[in-house]
Amino acid sequence: MYVAVKGGEKAIDAALDLLARRRRGDDAVPELSVDQIDAQLSLAVDRVMTEGSLYDRQLGALAVKQARGDLVEAAFLLRAYRTTLPRFGFSEPLDTARMALARRISAAFKDLPGGQILGPTFDYTHRLLDFALLAEGRPSVTDVVRHAAGEVQPAMPRVTDLLADEGLIERDGDMTGAPADITRDPPHHPAPRDARLQALSRGDEGFLLALAYSTQRGYGGNHPFAGEIRYGEVAVHLHVEELGFAVDIGDIEATECQMINQFKGGGDVPPQFTRGYGLAFGHAERKAMSMALVDRALRAGEFGEEAASPAQDEEFVLSHCDNVDASGFVQHLKLPHYVDFQAELLAVRALRAAFQDKEAAQ
Amino acid sequence: MRSESTIDRRQWMAILARAPRETLERLWSEVADPPPFTTLKPAETGLVMVRARCGGGGAPFNFGEMTMTRCIVQTSGRIQGHAYVAGRDRRQAELAARFDALLQMPDRQAPLLGTVVGQLAQAQAERRDGRWADAAATRVEFLTMVRGT
Numbered sequence: 088m089y090v091a092v093k094g095g096e097k098a099i100d101a102a103l104d105l106l107a108r109r110r111r112g113d114d115a116v117p118e119l120s121v122d123q124i125d126a127q128l129s130l131a132v133d134r135v136m137t138e139g140s141l142y143d144r145q146l147g148a149l150a151v152k153q154a155r156g157d158l159v160e161a162a163f164l165l166r167a168y169r170t171t172l173p174r175f176g177f178s179e180p181l182d183t184a185r186m187a188l189a190r191r192i193s194a195a196f197k198d199l200p201g202g203q204i205l206g207p208t209f210d211y212t213h214r215l216l217d218f219a220l221l222a223e224g225r226p227s228v229t230d231v232v233r234h235a236a237g238e239v240q241p242a243m244p245r246v247t248d249l250l251a252d253e254g255l256i257e258r259d260g261d262m263t264g265a266p267a268d269i270t271r272d273p274p275h276h277p278a279p280r281d282a283r284l285q286a287l288s289r290g291d292e293g294f295l296l297a298l299a300y301s302t303q304r305g306y307g308g309n310h311p312f313a314g315e316i317r318y319g320e321v322a323v324h325l326h327v328e329e330l331g332f333a334v335d336i337g338d339i340e341a342t343e344c345q346m347i348n349q350f351k352g353g354g355d356v357p358p359q360f361t362r363g364y365g366l367a368f369g370h371a372e373r374k375a376m377s378m379a380l381v382d383r384a385l386r387a388g389e390f391g392e393e394a395a396s397p398a399q400d401e402e403f404v405l406s407h408c409d410n411v412d413a414s415g416f417v418q419h420l421k422l423p424h425y426v427d428f429q430a431e432l433l434a435v436r437a438l439r440a441a442f443q444d445k446e447a448a449q
Numbered sequence: 450m451r452s453e454s455t456i457d458r459r460q461w462m463a464i465l466a467r468a469p470r471e472t473l474e475r476l477w478s479e480v481a482d483p484p485p486f487t488t489l490k491p492a493e494t495g496l497v498m499v500r501a502r503c504g505g506g507g508a509p510f511n512f513g514e515m516t517m518t519r520c521i522v523q524t525s526g527r528i529q530g531h532a533y534v535a536g537r538d539r540r541q542a543e544l545a546a547r548f549d550a551l552l553q554m555p556d557r558q559a560p561l562l563g564t565v566v567g568q569l570a571q572a573q574a575e576r577r578d579g580r581w582a583d584a585a586a587t588r589v590e591f592l593t594m595v596r597g598t
Contacts, residue, residue: 145537203589204589
């Protein structure tokens, strides 16, 4: 229990002022603009939008600036901001098969209709520090190689749809349904897959990464292949009652991961690959892959698998994957607990007195 | 480049929604004798819950929210212009709504489709094709090596 404390206004004001000055840093160094953060720290902005569960690049960049680069704090700022806005409605479900792709790879199939597009990836870098980036004022690269100038993006179907056509992989299932919204109603367990995917979409990347890794190391393993990872822009459509049609309100960037896992069959169903799904705002492959592995792990019950590992424990995963919740509860320990602690002190003193009395009596 | 005659309201609204405010301001300043407008719903920013599908093609789930701004204006001739645009730029939404109204006026539609909508569509197509060209330059053919042959 924590109780209200009085006093400290001056100290708090001074602390806020000091925070603002530390945020700004050395005045001799030019101030970062929100546009610079959006453009040059774009993956930080992507993570903050994903975990803040709010797509707005400018606000994501502002949050990164305000939080001094603390991305969990920045996600918290977005979560707080979203509560100030009315909700106008729900979009039509995104059609990720029609994404304007910047990247699309499969580690399972070499030959994909439309091809493998590496895009802007760290995968083939050597992870050596590039000291050339220390030099400021270099002209940006202008001699862009555009082998394919004039070409229009061909159809790039999702890999899993191709396999599903042969019956080798489980299908997506029914396209209808009224999805749960965990921002309005906290999930009950067992939660349906749509509620789980919503929670995982906004879940902490580090937490989900560790759980995903644990499944690979044998804690609920399910032999995954990266069936497809795609990243690019996808249009958002909103049905507007007054107009009687769905309006295309613009594009968002998203990363989708289709994880393909080992077979399941039985009864009337021939063996087929199973799947896990990941989706994140912006370019967030590690997050989308982790989400897909954990999504598949959480489907253990559906496939009659023994659920003995943390990543397969729905209540454990969903209750602890949100870093705004987690950070709030851990950090609330910094708030004054003086009365609480006083009570504990009294209790421990009484116990010690009783212990000493007992010692003395012996 | 799409044919102008086939552009319907849904398409020009999509094009206007992607137009930067500065461009819309410039194009608006070039409109010959704009009619008076009243504001039916002032530009307002809110959230849209973006839905996606389980597995990409299955049942819908609530993925995450995005900001959106909407605005409804009306001409003196009672034609309503609507805008629903991603982001928080109220002026952009207001200008998009005005253009939507003008585009529904029979005498203005054809010239505006040729100039405003055409220019915007072309810029957007160029951006899209440029991004695809950047991506396509990284297309790779992976070869599987067979040992011992």
